[in-house]
Amino acid sequence: MRLRYLAVSLLCLAAANAGAQAKSSPAGKSPELRIDFTRETLPNGLNVIYHVDHSTPVAAVLLWYNVGSKMEQPGRTGFAHLFEHMMFQGSKNVPKGQHFGLLEAAGGRGGADINGTTNWDRTNYFEQVPSNQLELALWLESDRMGTLLEAMDQAKLDNQREVVKNERRQGIDNQPYGTAFEKLEEAVFPDGHPYHHDVIGSMADLSAASLSDVQNFFKTYYAPNNAVLVIAGDIDVPQAKQMVRKYFGPIPRGPKVPPLANMSLPALIGHQQRYVIVDSLAPAPAIYVGYRVPSAKDRRAPVVTLLGDVLSTGRSSRLYDALVRRQQVATNVGGGEFGLADGADMLIFTATGKPGSNPDSLEVALMAELAGASSFTQAELDRARAAERFQFVNGLQTTGGFGGRADRLAEGWTHFRDPNHVNTVLRDYDRVTLDDLNALARERIVPANRVVLIYVPAKKPASPTRAP
């Protein structure tokens, strides 16, 4: 299962919440479900996708800019995300604070409905508002796409730099095991590869970001020809098209976006890696294991997802059943793929031990399960597929916001130039065979493709925690 909306957000409130046409179906089969849309391209290169659903009087506006942390330059890790924060600081006609001020007063909930997120591959911005406020959302998005720099200043940058540093502290530096993802990325992707560093970036690079960086990044990546706009929900398409022309039509096409670095990588990392990290904040040992796997754009991406599921999704998964239930060496397990789009993706598994327990026995048990991970059964595959089927339909309940229908349409366009991708996801899972699953496991879940992080508490816990 893809790790839950693995992106760095403007705000930490995330709540997930639908017109899709659906028919029920017998157990074990994917429901027949279709998200209808129309698409057009404006003369300035802006792609626009419209999806109509009158079931709730809500309209969603969502923009994916085709820029993520993989485009960052050396010495500027974390910049794509810091820049995303700057997009909420006002533009020519929008004073600081008024992006949220206007949208919240219109009925969008900051966080769940109004937010921005940055990941390795893209940056998105969204507003889910009462449908009679659609025009406001389009006006705000067009104002910042067209005029952000006219209202930019050093004070705004300095303020958001501090906010982002606090975000890093909250998510990473002040948390037990907080550095795990960052360290896995560093080890699974070689030095110099665009996925070698995490989206949040380093404190030193955040400190170094300058106002001219903001200006250059905007002019390089923030232009209609490098974005897709989705308008979904309780909308009238001809009217929405008029608004799009009015607000986005006059924004000029930007320069050609620089080509992406070569993202390709060998299938395997090539050597085993094992790191022990003494963590003064951790109350118990924990192990994180990462593997290099086919990317989210690869035809085998659905197999990657299902491989993560058979091992770590649900209480019937291999790792939960073995480590938590039968051997009781772990109190919790987890896992999933990051969903990286280009070159390669990363599939990870985690196991947390009991406080005071020996990390070695946890490691031995986890490695033994992963070593045996190439003899899955049809029942295991079917359970994994059932989990994905549910998650997919469940996510479509929201029009906009995190991972809702608008986001799925934008993802299909940005990654596959195919907004209809949303309508093929379930079929792609249905096609995966047991041979596909076992073959991928044999190829990739191997020591030479493995990074192991062992987190060890710095000190002994205050009291023993054995059950009688």
Place this chain on the structure above:
Amino acid sequence: MRSANKTGIIALTLVIGALSSAVQAQAPTPPGPGPLRPYAFPPVNQFQLDNGLKVIVVEKHNLPVVEGRLIIDAGAQREPAAKNGLASLTGRLLSEGTPDLSGAEIARQMDALGAQYSTGGGYSTSFADVVALSNVFPQAMQLAAKTVMSPSFPPTEFIRVKNQALAAYQQSHARTQGLASDAFIRAAFDTAAPFSRPPNGTLASINALTRDDVVNWHRTMYAPAASTLLLVGDITPAEARTVAQQAFGGWKTTRASAGPVLNPIRLSTGTRVILVDRPGSVQSTVVVGQPGFQATDPDYIAMLALNQVLGGAVSSRLNTNLREKHGYTYGAFSFLDLRPQAGTFQISSEVRTNATDSALVEAISEYRRIVAEPVPGPELQGLLNNLVSGFPNAVQSVQGLTGRLQNLIIWGLPMDFYTTYRERLAAVTPEDVRRVATSKLKPDNLVVVVAGDLSKIEAPIRARNLGTVEVWDPTGNKVR
């Protein structure tokens, strides 16, 4: 992105030149709203099974998803102080075995249906919750019902889940948020109040729990007449009746009716500042608030409005001050943590270590300002409309609907509460906010809790003279 080299500067100028033409087309003022489309909260259907189980059904058919949530009046508030954590542990153990199915087999069957099944216990109630695609929902609900009605609590699973509960406690207390929230409720409620204790228990209390405790708790507390089943989503009232009857019709347990639990709050004279050490923290969790709020209060709606102004939204005062003005935090918010009889009102934020004292001063000054000064009409209007107009967004998913319906039951509000909710919110005036602010908020009698690295933050906080300063250990004992 790139350093400002010569080419960069030239290109930038060109872009700004080009943008000016775009600006001419852009309207300088925001467009107003179009005509409002109608929205009505979906009808709430209710019926009762012969065994006394109340069933509430709300339809939502646009996607094939259904949620079934059984809530049982068997929350931590009804457990004896010495058995703190029993309701939660019992709830977690429901899915770990029945007379004819092992925990592993239950997990395999639920996962084969693609159903999400979770069980547990909170402050007020225990629950069993299933979300599934509608074609498999009846099967999933039936399996869930078996685990609720006849769990076998296998001894090996008991030990395992108990160890997980102990580990979860330690993981929670390894974080400033867990330390701060436990300390806050201990300070806000009287020691006699069940709400003063963490609902999942403490190391000592969980360690003392036995399998017999769990068996007895289930036998005496779980009963259809003390439970409500919510069925929300792609299911009709007729289908719901069949599902409920098939799943729970055979549940025959009876239980003596239980009255409300007393949860006395602790009224402090002067502000108490409680510090909890978590060495090595680069951020502190700060909580500022007071006990004494409940949803059945006639002023509940006005209190929601007050919360919106202070810290319920991104553009509210707290976030604007602590994040957008000062850069102390990634976010600062306030909320009503409502419970039956008595809940709390809290400001909460994660702030960087060297700004902890300054952030506290700002948070308390915002708390004070909303009592001292009338809220300007336009400010209230916008933030109120956020709740009024944003409500349909919040109930797009079955989970959003179920959560809100559950709250009505737990908080003791009528099931038609949401029918007029938006109208009543829209009618709140600045005078209403002022009335609740002056009558309910006590900015000179606050409970302030800070969890962080005391070697760095204790002295600066003491120097601010915010109130009586106490240092507590993680279990709530005063150290100094």
